[in-house]
Amino acid sequence: MDAKKIEDIARQINDSIPAGIKDLAGSFEQRVKTILQQQLGKLDVVTREELDVQQQLLLRLRQRVEQLERDLAAMQKPE
Structure with missing residues (x-):
């Protein structure tokens, strides 16, 4: 999956989390991004470009x- 899409x-x-909870989470967006990348890395997927090729x-x-x-x-x- 494209890094931009993950971001x-x-x-x-992150935007859907209320401000008070965001303060407690600190780097919640980065944590979510890291977890998404880890989980997506475990999937057996190919990029759209690879599929097209x-x-x-x-x-x-x-x-x-x-x-x-x-x-x-x-x-x-027969001839």
């Missing part, structure tokens, strides 16, 4: 397999 989530959580590779492989199947079928046709 935004941490900020939103893998989809493009898969598309090219699929096209290549289809071409090879057509070539094979053409070679197997």
